[in-house]
Structures are given as C-alpha cells and as structure tokens.
Amino acid sequence: MSTIAQHLQNVHIRIDNAAGKAGRASRDIALLAVSKTRPAKDVEAAWVAGQHSFGENYVQEAVDKIIALKTSCPDIVWHLIGPLQSNKTRLVAEHFDWVQTVDRLKIAQRLNDQRSPHMRPLNICLQVNVSGEASKSGISPSEAETLANDVVRLPNLCLRGLMAIPEATDNSEALRAQLLELQHLFDRMQKKHPQMDTLSMGMSNDLELAVACGSTLVRVGTAIFGSRNP
Numbered sequence: 001m002s003t004i005a006q007h008l009q010n011v012h013i014r015i016d017n018a019a020g021k022a023g024r025a026s027r028d029i030a031l032l033a034v035s036k037t038r039p040a041k042d043v044e045a046a047w048v049a050g051q052h053s054f055g056e057n058y059v060q061e062a063v064d065k066i067i068a069l070k071t072s073c074p075d076i077v078w079h080l081i082g083p084l085q086s087n088k089t090r091l092v093a094e095h096f097d098w099v100q101t102v103d104r105l106k107i108a109q110r111l112n113d114q115r116s117p118h119m120r121p122l123n124i125c126l127q128v129n130v131s132g133e134a135s136k137s138g139i140s141p142s143e144a145e146t147l148a149n150d151v152v153r154l155p156n157l158c159l160r161g162l163m164a165i166p167e168a169t170d171n172s173e174a175l176r177a178q179l180l181e182l183q184h185l186f187d188r189m190q191k192k193h194p195q196m197d198t199l200s201m202g203m204s205n206d207l208e209l210a211v212a213c214g215s216t217l218v219r220v221g222t223a224i225f226g227s228r229n230p
C-alpha cells in the first residue's frame with residue numbers, strides 16, 4: 001500500500017471515530033483531499049486508493065493538474081478552496097466542479113455567465129468569516145443570507161452550502177464556538193434553501209471537532225499528503 005493510501009485510511013478512521021462519538025453516520029461526512037502544491041502523481045496515487053474529490057487553492061496550478069489527469073483519472077471532482085479574483089473566474093467556470101470561496105455577488109455573476117449551460121451547474125459554497133478577523137476573506141453571517149438569495153437566482157450555479165476557515169487558535173472552546181455559530185447559520189439557511197447540503201469545515205488538525213459540530217465535508221491536506229514546503 002502506498003503511503004498516501006495508508007494516510008487516507010487513517011483519515012477515514014479518524015472520521016469514523018469522530019462520527020461515532022457524535023452519533024452521526026460516517027457516510028454523511030465527505031472527505032476532500034487538499035492537493036495544493038502537490039504534483040499530479042500524488043493526486044493519482046490518492047485516486048488509485050479510492051479518493052475522488054480534490055481541493056485546490058491556486059487556479060493555474062489546479063488547471064494544469066486537471067488537464068494532466070483528465071484521461072487517467074476521469075471522474076475526479078475538483079473543488080476550488082482558495083481565494084478567487086475576477087480575472088480567474090473564466091478558467092474556474094470552465095474546469096472546476098465546485099467553488100467553495102464565493103464571497104461576493106460580482107464573482108458569482110461572472111462564474112454564472114462564464115459557465116457553459118451545457119455543463120452541469122457549478123456547485124457553490126459561500127465562504128463565511130465567523131471569527132470576524134479583518135484579514136480573512138469571507139462574509140459575515142448576515143451577509144451570507146443576502147448573498148444566498150441572489151446566488152439561487154443564477155441558473156448555471158447551484159448553491160450547495162457554506163465553507164469556513166476558522167481563526168487559528170489553541171483554545172478549543174473558542175474554536176468550538178466559531179464552528180457552532182456556523183452550524184446554526186447553516187441550519188437556518190437550509191430551511192429556506194433545502195438544496196444546501198454541504199457544511200465545509202475541518203482540516204487536518206481539527207476535523208474531529210468539526211465533525212462534532214456538524215461538518216459534512218472535511219478538507220484534509222497534510223494528514224494525507226504530508227507537510228507542505230512553505
């Protein structure tokens with residue numbers, strides 16, 4: 001078994017254990033393998049081990065991998081999880097399946113206009129800044145509700161949920177408070193938009209807590225591929 005395959009198995013065990021403790025079914029928590037800075041061959045190794053969803057942060061790097069792997073790994077589902085500038089929306093609309101970092105209407109409109117109606121609608125998560133840190137991208141919880149009402153009117157997009165990168169902290173109670181706030185916002189918005197089925201939170205270091213707080217999609221890089229070079 002490859003190292004990547006072993007790491008994947010360990011992450012699945014962590015998800016299963018966390019789900020069990022939270023009284024949830026592990027099939028309700030999806031794993032997104034975060035392959036930023038990793039070569040296409042690492043993505044392929046994870047794919048061979050059964051991993052089919054991958055997250056990327058940098059548009060051009062991702063598009064190179066998407067094209068390189070099109071024939072060898074035909075059914076990969078690609079998520080953009082990094083910041084998106086308007087001059088990159090066309091590449092994203094043409095190549096990705098999901099964008100988790102939508103935080104303004106202008107970007108959503110461009111993605112909608114540039115997504116071919118012959119392709120499946122582009123799945124969208126709104127990035128919410130629960131910590132209120134000025135430096136972080138993402139919208140406030142109240143802005144998320146307004147943006148959702150606009151995004152659902154765009155025919156080439158499908159609003160799927162919320163994504164957050166909580167403020168890094170050693171204080172697990174402070175982290176839990178942020179994750180729970182996101183869960184409550186998600187529950188409230190889901191009542192109005194029942195197609196929202198994705199709450200994207202949790203990374204290598206905090207996936208157990210995120211699963212306890214209702215995450216349906218954990219984004220894991222280091223625990224699968226090893227630590228990244230800065």
Ligand SMILES: *Cc1c(COP(=O)(O)O)cnc(C)c1O
Nearest residue numbers: 034081203204219220221222223
């Ligand atoms: C890099 C990254 C991850 C993965 O982080 P790890 O700590 O390596 O698991 C998850 N989400 C986002 C948005 C990232 O940029």
